[in-house]
Amino acid sequence: MPEKYTISYPAKRVHSDGRVENSEVLLARECAVKIILDGNLFTTLFASPLELKELAVGHLITEGILSFREIENIEVEGSEVRILTRKEKQTPSTEAAGEARKKVQVSKETIVESDSVFDPEALFAGTEHLESAIYRLTRGTHLAALIDRKGKLAIQIVDVGRHNALDKAVGAAFLRGFDLSQHYLLSTGRQPAYMVTKAARAGIPLIATKAMPFDSGVEAAKKTNICLVGQLRKESMLIFSNEWRVKLQPFSKSL
Structure with missing residues (x-):
């Protein structure tokens, strides 16, 4: 599986003593992932080219766009993830989503109710x-x-x-x-x-x-x-x- 995350690129390694060597290095791969929500482009994310379904679901939840129970169906086609919701709702545009991400104020409603304690x-x-x-x-x-x-x-x-x-x-x-x-x-x-x-x-x-x-x-x-x-x-x-x-x-x- 590492080969799906990486790609080999040529580079020249220059040493402080003046030596120059040809080299091959592994770089992390990145791809554009389009999230299509109820038939409309919601946003494009740049991410590693694996776990795209998980990326789309998690992104919509952590951005406060949807709850998991509102998701009806998920399909992945290449680097596109298509999500259908259970109810009709106004899908934010890419521009609106970008503006929302700029806001870091915490909503008063965003409170973790869990009483979990960890050793x-x-x-x-x-x-x-x-x-x-x-x-x-x-x-x-x-x-x-x-x-x-x-x-x-x-x-x-x-x-x-x-x-x-x-x-x-x-x-x-x-x-x-x-x-x-x-x-x-x-x-x-x-x-x-x-x-x-x-x-x-x-x-x-x-x-x-x-x-x-x-x-x-x-x-x-x-x-x-x-x-x-x-x-x-x-x-x-x-x-x-x-x-x-x-x-x-x-x-x-x-x-």
């Missing part, structure tokens, strides 16, 4: 899933994973964009019938308000990233009832919001 061990277990074979080959992809409360990997997705990886993970979860309120999102990307809000719309109660969040991401997490964890390492992590979602045991004092 620190379940979060530290996520460090085993932060790197993929595709990343090691290309150094040009992001990863999103969904991990349950026991620390078990449920879904792992690789894409050229951190937002696409999130959309695909959410889409895969809904298509497989997973309960997102009982999972946390593991990400390799930074977390601005936009990313946190997308996760909130999907009902994800906790986000853990190996990167550092933006201040806007922390504020969005506070407002949406999400626990935001940054700089996740095997030996430590930083909790920025709603720390009650992590079972923190008090340190015992030495006598």
Whole structure:
């Protein structure tokens, strides 16, 4: 499967001592994916050329356009994903969708209702899933994973964009019938308000990233009832919001 994510390109490697070598390197592939909603072009996304159904479903959910129960049928034709809804509704144009994505304010209605709490061990277990074979080959992809409360990997997705990886993970979860309120999102990307809000719309109660969040991401997490964890390492992590979602045991004092 790595060959579907990558393509070989010639390049010249120039060394600091003046040596020049011909080389072949693997680059991450990207394609234009058209989402056709009820017969109308909704948007075009640029993503890795796999899991296109998951991408479209997750994107519509995390952008607040549809709920999963409103989807009647999904068909993939080449790089086009055609989705029919159960009820007639006004389909936003591509321009309107673009304007909506520029707005990072968190809606007052976007609140994660889940009361899930996670053991620190379940979060530290996520460090085993932060790197993929595709990343090691290309150094040009992001990863999103969904991990349950026991620390078990449920879904792992690789894409050229951190937002696409999130959309695909959410889409895969809904298509497989997973309960997102009982999972946390593991990400390799930074977390601005936009990313946190997308996760909130999907009902994800906790986000853990190996990167550092933006201040806007922390504020969005506070407002949406999400626990935001940054700089996740095997030996430590930083909790920025709603720390009650992590079972923190008090340190015992030495006598």
